[in-house]
Amino acid sequence: MKTTLNDITRIATFAAIIAVLGIPGAVSPFGMAVPITLQTLGVMLAGAILGWWRGAASVLVLLVLTAAGLPLLSGGRGGIGVFFVPSSGYLIGWVLGAAVVGVIVHAGATRPVWWRVALGTVVGGMLAIYAVGIPVMAAMLGLSLGEATIANFAFVPGDAIKAALTVALTMAVWKAYPRAFVTPRQPRVEPTPVSVR
Template structure:
């Protein structure tokens, strides 16, 4: 299926998800080891990739981060400004872009209708693994703590992120059934076993 060009509706969706990610930061954050906060914003990143697809999902995250870079306090705890991208959380923030791409690619693999098990895999692979893959090395570099120690300490973040992955999976699964038009993509027919699994 040839990707269709972006239109005004797509731009509006990008803006809505950038705003959603920002709003999910309003409850604040709970800082843990190395100053990396536990926030609900990763949930928005997962949903952006799943609902908008990999590229528009990544664009929505990029828009948010660009606004943060110019000084808007849109990250959890009212953080903003370019200094955010020089601190220990920088890799996690940039990892959101990769996370949205990975989530979108897996959820919509082969232009098939999303099913719960593929969505769950996507949320863990993109919303947790991909983000950590960038976040942990940058955190290690900034804090000057050895990479294995940083990775071990970061395990405290995993339960919360797995919970967000589970919530995102449920939201996407329900949305596919209740309002499939909410997704940008049109899906090809799924194999029988996938339709049954859904």
């Protein structure tokens, strides 16, 4: 898989977008240990627009820079310590989530279709992230998986709204600037050589 300068630019751009979405801060409903942020919206958009590996790479770049100490998470959080708290599983789940969104939205498609974006954001942007985040939260808080899953229900309404926003924004970007999308490359057809006698 060859990485071009264009790929690097797209990946860096979406890492920055996800970071910017953390500026408004986070909300912890009912005193929960895991905050709700807008950054998941950026994760969903990265997968939907960039595809699976570029979307996942943009999240990975953000997390590596965060681990290095940059305050890129909501509320200006940064440093290696953010990966040793109850919400750390959700952060790692972002990488998987962006990849799954990208696979569903882009697999065999030459343009985004609203129902594929919706399916991708629910399966990747929500379920895949929960699949990593819930067990880690349960382990760190000493909860059973059932208890952690019930606690996770507080995130579902907000994440559903973010999924709907991702669908609307993805389709709007496609109409306004389709070049922003990475679509499967069509095989190049070489001209048939003509012999001259």
